[in-house]
Amino acid sequence: MSKKMNTFISGTGSYAPPRVLTNLDLEKMVDTSDEWITARTGIKERRIVEDGTAASDLALEASKRALEEAKLTPDQIDLILLGTVTPDYILPSTACILQDKLKAKNAAILDIVAACSGFIYGLSIASAFISIGQYKNILVIGVETLSKIVNWKDRNTCVLFGDGAGAAVVSATGEDRGLLGTFLSGDGSLAGLLHIPVGGAKIPLTKENIDLNEHFIHMEGTDVFKSAVRSMASAAEHVIQRVGITAEDVDILIPHQANIRIIEALAKRLKVPMNKVYVNIDRFGNTSAASVPIALDEARKKGMMKEGSISLLVAFGAGFTWGSAVIKW
Numbered sequence: 001m002s003k004k005m006n007t008f009i010s011g012t013g014s015y016a017p018p019r020v021l022t023n024l025d026l027e028k029m030v031d032t033s034d035e036w037i038t039a040r041t042g043i044k045e046r047r048i049v050e051d052g053t054a055a056s057d058l059a060l061e062a063s064k065r066a067l068e069e070a071k072l073t074p075d076q077i078d079l080i081l082l083g084t085v086t087p088d089y090i091l092p093s094t095a096c097i098l099q100d101k102l103k104a105k106n107a108a109i110l111d112i113v114a115a116c117s118g119f120i121y122g123l124s125i126a127s128a129f130i131s132i133g134q135y136k137n138i139l140v141i142g143v144e145t146l147s148k149i150v151n152w153k154d155r156n157t158c159v160l161f162g163d164g165a166g167a168a169v170v171s172a173t174g175e176d177r178g179l180l181g182t183f184l185s186g187d188g189s190l191a192g193l194l195h196i197p198v199g200g201a202k203i204p205l206t207k208e209n210i211d212l213n214e215h216f217i218h219m220e221g222t223d224v225f226k227s228a229v230r231s232m233a234s235a236a237e238h239v240i241q242r243v244g245i246t247a248e249d250v251d252i253l254i255p256h257q258a259n260i261r262i263i264e265a266l267a268k269r270l271k272v273p274m275n276k277v278y279v280n281i282d283r284f285g286n287t288s289a290a291s292v293p294i295a296l297d298e299a300r301k302k303g304m305m306k307e308g309s310i311s312l313l314v315a316f317g318a319g320f321t322w323g324s325a326v327i328k329w
Contacts, residue, residue, distance in 0.1 A: 004124040007127040008178030009327065010137075010171040011072070012314035013065025014297040015058055015282060016164040017268030023159070030155045033068045037159045042260025046162030046285030048147045054088045056097040057320040058165035059143040062293075063102055070169040074104040077169075078135035081125055082111050083118020083289035085318070086145045098141070107139070115194075116256050116317030117184075118142050119166065123313075123325050124182035126170045133172075139168040142289030149196060160259075161217075162285035166293025177328050181243040183235050186321040190227060193220045194318040228262050233269040235324035243326045247271055248259065249310050252299060256315035257281035257291045266314070278304070288317065305329040 015191060023034035024044040037043055049058070059082060069072060080102075082095040089097075093111035108208075112122040119142035124140040143165035152158045170179070197214040199205050205215060232255065240247060247270050255263050260281055268275050278299045287294060292315050307329060314324040 005130055005172040005174060006175045006176070006178045007130045009168050009266040011066045011068070011070025012141045012167065012297040012300050013067070013069060014164065014166040014294040015063045015065065016054060016294070017049045017058065017062035019048045020045050020052060021048045024113060024206045025055050026159055029130045029152060030158060031245050032155045032159055040261070041160060041286060042281050042283045044282045047164055049145050049163045053145070055084050055086050055143045055145050055165070056088050056094050058099045058145070058163065059094070059098050059141045059167065062143070062165035062167040063098065063139055063141060066167040066169050070171065071176065072137060073127050075106050076100045077107045077137050077139045077297055079108045079126070079129060079138045080104060080110070080223065081122040081138060081140045083114060083122050083142045084111065084144055085288060086124060086148060087111060089287065092131055094143070098105065104139070110225065113316060113319040114289070115180070116258065116288045116291060117285070117315045117321040117323045118256040118317070119293045120182065120313055120315050120323035120325050121184060123168070123170065123179060124184055127179045127182060130170065130172045136172045138170050139167060140170060141165060142291070142293045144288040144290050146286075146288055149215070149217055151213050154216070156221060157217050159217055162287050164284055164287040164290040164294055166290050166297055168296065170295055180326045180328050182323065183239040183242060183327045184323040185231070185235065186319050188319060190196070190320045191318070193223050193227070194320070196285070213326065221272060225262060227320055228258060229265045229269065231320065231322040232256070232266050232314045234318045235322045236266070236270055236312060240312070245310065250312045251309040252277065252304055252311050254292060254295050254299060254311060254313045256317070257284060257295060258316070288318045
């Protein structure tokens, strides 16, 4: 029997479109203010794609950067796992489009629809494939163009979201490092609290429901906030226990960047000081599946992951879905 392989992150990359939309810009578009947005969300600006730019375009740039750092060529990738709720098309998957653009001709391809938890779901799936020896190098991406599904007249949601992509190459290793464990869960009974009512096979798009703005994100903010804190704390506690560490062992916490109040409440529940929490929501807003991998890439580029240090990743998204991962560098 072959030795069980561990999974380590051999490269990361991220990309955000150059266009910046500030809170001051939003003041001219909707009834809101920089002070109101900053106080309630922690967001100062977000990145927005230009017309004609698709999720696969952002994913391509992030993937190239991750592959460069991993010192791998696209044809060495065995599997592409792409998390998004803003695919290029309903059919085919955006992973298919990315595979062609990247020329990763040897890769199996799959989209993951787990909203903001998509990247962590992808890490867990990748780890499972590598542990059984089926694949050696897997490209995991979280990417969103949320500006395309936001109602820019709804001040409760349009201020929250941004566009971007983050990617990680996960590879097999026999060393005692890498992804120590993951935890995934969800609750489909709460799906109606954060959803897009129309546009699927159940209720196709019509002129009538488009006129009612039902093809945009609808969210019950207070209920989502409460569920996010509770579920991310639970996910973090589960994975910490699973891998046999304590919260004190965590050197850096990388949470989904949904709302600064959610991040602060999560850190408080876990008893992790904020100086150990990576935050970039002020510059990117909520980028859903791209949130965690963008933050992960930034933290790595800043040298915040030392050899032997422990990182805790945790996310919560529509569905509801949630998940966590512990990485030893």
